[in-house]
Amino acid sequence: MPLQLMKLFDGYVKNYHTLKLTVNHGKHSFTMxxxxxxxxxxxMIGYDPFTEDTCNGKYRPxxxxxxxxxxxxxxxxxxxxxxRENYFNKDVETLHKLFDERDMLSPQNAxxxxxxxxxxxxxxxxxxxxxMSKLENVLLVFWxxxxxxxxxxxxxxxxxxxxxxxxxxxxxxxxxxxKVIPVPEI
Numbered sequence: 001m002p003l004q005l006m007k008l009f010d011g012y013v014k015n016y017h018t019l020k021l022t023v024n025h026g027k028h029s030f031t032m033x034x035x036x037x038x039x040x041x042x043x044m045i046g047y048d049p050f051t052e053d054t055c056n057g058k059y060r061p062x063x064x065x066x067x068x069x070x071x072x073x074x075x076x077x078x079x080x081x082x083x084r085e086n087y088f089n090k091d092v093e094t095l096h097k098l099f100d101e102r103d104m105l106s107p108q109n110a111x112x113x114x115x116x117x118x119x120x121x122x123x124x125x126x127x128x129x130x131x132m133s134k135l136e137n138v139l140l141v142f143w144x145x146x147x148x149x150x151x152x153x154x155x156x157x158x159x160x161x162x163x164x165x166x167x168x169x170x171x172x173x174x175x176x177x178x179k180v181i182p183v184p185e186i
Contacts, residue, residue: 003080003109005139006160008041009150012141013164017174024171027086034113035064038082042066047079055105060097065107081107085114091125099132106135113141122149130156148175 019033035051042049047066054061066080085094091114098110112129116122122142129140130153138153146166152159166173167180 002137005109005111005137006150006152006162008038008111009139009141009162009164011041012037013148013175013177016166017172019173021173022171023168023173031084031086035082035084038064038111042080048075062097078105078107080109080111082111083113085112088115088117088121091116091121092128095125095129095132098138099129099135101134108135109137109139110135111139111141113143115143117144119144126151126153126158129153130158 015037019037021030021033025033039049039051042064047068048070050065050067051063052061053065062081063084064080064082065078067075068077068079069075081098083094083097085091094112094114098112110133114125116125122144125142126140129138133153133155136154140151140153142149142151143166148164148166150160150162150164152161162177164175164177165179166175168174
């Protein structure tokens with residue numbers, strides 16, 4: 001079942017402040033907190049989430065999966081595969097984790113959250129994802145400093161893009177679709 005991945009991104013933007021991430025948190029805190037956010041979300045809408053899922057040791061660990069329809073001692077519906085990466089040099093590896101062929105075990109939906117240093121690198125990764133993906137419903141989220149770009153793909157086609165902006169109030173992070181311009185002190 002295809003999820004409305006851009007709607008999930010809208011919720012991520014609107015609820016980012018509830019993650020309670022601050023300027024004092026490190027990369028690992030961002031990764032773990034965001035994975036936990038999507039894990040709780042999957043559970044709230046009725047799926048069974050698993051972190052560091054290896055599908056019974058058959059595949060490399062996936063940051064987060066959502067499953068449905070447990071029957072005869074096995075999961076039958078692989079709803080979502082999510083990967084979250086903070087390191088620039090692991091961007092292509094993250095795409096491979098999302099799109100590698102896994103026999104008959106492919107997710108119906110995929111989300112990749114990656115940090116990039118430049119807009120050019122983001123565009124390069126989008127081209128690579130289009131070449132690699134055989135999935136019909138993929139959301140790539142690129143963190144480019146304080147800009148957060150969401151790109152929805154269907155196999156090799158781009159469907160939609162949105163950009164949100166990260167800002168802080170007294171050191172606490174939140175996201176908005178409006179570019180935040182600091183107000184000069186009076």
